[in-house]
Amino acid sequence: MRFQGTIRFCLAVFALSAVACGVFAVVHNAHRARIFHQLDYEEGNILNTAVRINHGLTPYPDPHEWPVVINPYGPLPYYLVAGVAHFSGPSFTPPRYLIITAAVLCALLIGLLIYHFARSLLLSAGFAGVFLSHQLTQAWMPVLRVDFIVLAIVLLALYLFVHFPKRWSVALALLALAVFSKFSFLAAPCTCFCWLLLQRKWKQSIQFAIGGCALLALFFGTAILVSRGFAYDVFMTHGGPMLWSNLGSNYYLAVRSDPLIAGLAFVALVWALATKRFEFPVLYAIFALLESLTAAKVGSNMNHLVELLAAFCILSGWFVGQMLERRSALSLAAAAVTSALGVYALLYLPNAPIAAPIPGCIPAYEWAAQVNSDRILSDNVGLLVVSKKTVWVSNPFAYLLLSNSGKAPDTPLQERIRNKWFDYIVLGDLPQNPSTRWSPAVRNLIMQNYVLIARSSCREAFWVYAPAPANAGINATATQEQPVR
Numbered sequence: 433m434r435f436q437g438t439i440r441f442c443l444a445v446f447a448l449s450a451v452a453c454g455v456f457a458v459v460h461n462a463h464r465a466r467i468f469h470q471l472d473y474e475e476g477n478i479l480n481t482a483v484r485i486n487h488g489l490t491p492y493p494d495p496h497e498w499p500v501v502i503n504p505y506g507p508l509p510y511y512l513v514a515g516v517a518h519f520s521g522p523s524f525t526p527p528r529y530l531i532i533t534a535a536v537l538c539a540l541l542i543g544l545l546i547y548h549f550a551r552s553l554l555l556s557a558g559f560a561g562v563f564l565s566h567q568l569t570q571a572w573m574p575v576l577r578v579d580f581i582v583l584a585i586v587l588l589a590l591y592l593f594v595h596f597p598k599r600w601s602v603a604l605a606l607l608a609l610a611v612f613s614k615f616s617f618l619a620a621p622c623t624c625f626c627w628l629l630l631q632r633k634w635k636q637s638i639q640f641a642i643g644g645c646a647l648l649a650l651f652f653g654t655a656i657l658v659s660r661g662f663a664y665d666v667f668m669t670h671g672g673p674m675l676w677s678n679l680g681s682n683y684y685l686a687v688r689s690d691p692l693i694a695g696l697a698f699v700a701l702v703w704a705l706a707t708k709r710f711e712f713p714v715l716y717a718i719f720a721l722l723e724s725l726t727a728a729k730v731g732s733n734m735n736h737l738v739e740l741l742a743a744f745c746i747l748s749g750w751f752v753g754q755m756l757e758r759r760s761a762l763s764l765a766a767a768a769v770t771s772a773l774g775v776y777a778l779l780y781l782p783n784a785p786i787a788a789p790i791p792g793c794i795p796a797y798e799w800a801a802q803v804n805s806d807r808i809l810s811d812n813v814g815l816l817v818v819s820k821k822t823v824w825v826s827n828p829f830a831y832l833l834l835s836n837s838g839k840a841p842d843t844p845l846q847e848r849i850r851n852k853w854f855d856y857i858v859l860g861d862l863p864q865n866p867s868t869r870w871s872p873a874v875r876n877l878i879m880q881n882y883v884l885i886a887r888s889s890c891r892e893a894f895w896v897y898a899p900a901p902a903n904a905g906i907n908a909t910a911t912q913e914q915p916v917r
Contacts, residue, residue, distance in 0.1 A: 435764040439756070442767035443554040449774030450561030453781060457565045457573070458536060460784050465528035465574040469793040469814065473892060475524060475576040476813025477503070477827045478513055483522050483817060485514035492659035495831075495840040499823060502830040504669040506613035507655065509578035522817050527576050534580035535573045538742060539564045541587035545746050548595055549713060550753025558770060559749040563742060565777045567689035570785055572735050578614055579735045583742060585610040586620045593624050594712060600624075604640060608647035612655075615666070616726045619719035619739060626719075627712050668839050669830040679728035686737050690780070692773050697744035700751030713750040717743045731829055731868060792889025803856070809849075810858035811869050812892040824854075828869040835871050842871055849877040852899035857882055860892035 470476050481491045481503050491503050491510045503510060513527045520526035543560035547553065563569055572579065589606035592599060607621045621644055628637035655662045687694040697717065704714040720743035727736035755766035800808065800819040809824055810816050816823050825831055825845060834840035848854060861867065863878040870878075882897035 435761075439763055439767040442764075442771040443552070443558070446767075446770040446774040447554040447558040447561070449771075449778050450558040450565065452561070453774075453777040454539060454561035454564035456781060457570050457784070458532065460787060461532055461570060461574040462529065464785060464787040465532060466525050467787070467789045468524065468818070469789055469797055470524070470812055470891065472575045472577065473813075473829070474827075476815070476817055476823075478510065478576050478578070479517065479522060479524060479527065480813055480817045480823045480826045481510045482514040482517040482527065485511060486518050490659050490661070492655075492661035492665050494661050495664045495834055498844050500825045500831055500840075500845070501823070502661075502665050502669060502827040502834065504665055504827070504830055505578050506615075506651075506666070508609065508613045509581045512581060513576065522820060524576060524814065524818065528574045531576060531580050532573055534584045535564065535569060537584040538580060538587055541584065541591055542742055542745050542749075544591050545587065545594070545713075546749030546753075548591070549711075549746070549750040550756075552749075552753055552756070555749045555752055555770070558774060559745045562690075562693055562773055562777060563745045565781075566693065566741055567780070567783065568686050568734060568737060568741050572738060575735075577735055579738050582610050582614045582617050583739055585613070586617055586739065587742065590620055590624070590716070600636070600640065601643065604643050605647060608644055608651060611648060612651040616723065616736070617739065619716065619723040619743065622719045623712065623716040626715050630710055630715075664834065664839060665830070668837055669827075669833050673730050674728045675730050676728050678730070678732065679725065682727045682734050682737060683724075685734060686741070690776065692769070692776050693741075693744060693748060696748045696751070696769060696773070700747050703751065709754075711750065713743075713747045717747040720744075731833075790890055793891065793893070796888045796890040796893050800858075805855040807853060807855045808858065809845075809854045809856070810893065811860040812858060812890070815858065815890075815893055832867075832869060832871055842874060846873055846877055849874060849881060852881050855898065857897040858893050859895045859897065862895060863897075 464471075481501065484501065485491055491501070491507060493501050495502055512530065516527045516530050517523075539560040542563050543556040546559050547556040550556070564573075585606050589603040589610065592606070593603035596602075603624065604621075607624065610617050611621065625637060625640055625644075628640055652666075655666075701714065701717055703709075704711065717740075720740045724737050724740040726732060727734065752766045752770055755762045757763075797815060797819065800810075800815050800821065806822050807824075808816060808821055811828060813823055813826055813828075831840070831842060831845075835842040849857075857878055859878075860869065863875045867875060878897060881900055883900045884895060885898045886896040888894055888896065
């Protein structure tokens, strides 16, 4: 066949380059995972919950009780992290290794799915490497969040569903577990259900839908009965408003980090729709794209696009495999595009996230560990957890949502601030600025009853406040403000 040697060379370049970049990404982010301070807002909340579990406490206490602990995800990720923290103590690094392991499993499962659809080891290895080395994956790979854990469950379920179609009930159980862990992960079960409909497997599709609903009802019902706070935490904290400009900016950043994979997936989707090839990877990409709309919700971030990236890699691998089967100039063009993907990944390696800690976090965390007080309210929950301090409000953002809904008013917190119960308050921004952490009433009370005593350059711990003297008056400002030491 014409171009066969060139095609094989292009695929080899793609696979070797992408796999090398994937290995680099894992090693680099394993180094990033050793950063001692909080990398993301949710990390402190998850680590705090793991510590609570290891002390025999529930991850879903009554949100009306004190301290306030709110966890918006299902219990599986929290207990997995707690298992690691049981041996490592309140430290970010070992649990982050768990997340990196989950990301690697995601890449391996992406490779297996592509091999199932395209029957090419080079394509499978290459797109698995593309997923690992993509800037979106690298940004979140060493961050203690639930997304990669849930995505690994989802991709395992999809592989079992397509590779062992007679064992679809096992895949269904895993998909229900994934949705139970984070119920925005709906793309995969929707894909499986629609695929069964397209295959005219009516009885099986009905069994799939009823079985999935029954499993979810069992999981959620049991959790609600066992823990009074579960329903509040999981259902009432996802009602934030949608800010569509967030979605546009998140899409822009994802495309800019690797326009080739985004462009290839777009071409694949257009070709599939134009030729009415509603294959499994196409359905998954469509539903993952719909699912990614959750990135517009206030408080959401680009981690909501991780499953979309996985779906795009699978779709692209399937599409290139389709083009290679045509044994024409299209095969050469597809192979050339994949080699460009690998080369682009190599060229983009210098843009990997910095693996060094924020210098200002060193004195901030040392101060929190050494200060002779356990009454500290902080935006940066991780600051308190690793310092072995009590976390009085875990997940301030979710607490604000519950307070705004009227389901769990923040009156207890307001009373403690009014009475200057906290010895220190650590904020990520000034109290007179708008906030997605604390209600306006709480911010006003901080301004009235506390004074700024120190500043820091540490993430979400920029400003440190202490109770104002009795004669300081409203909006008092400390006269000897200094950096945290």
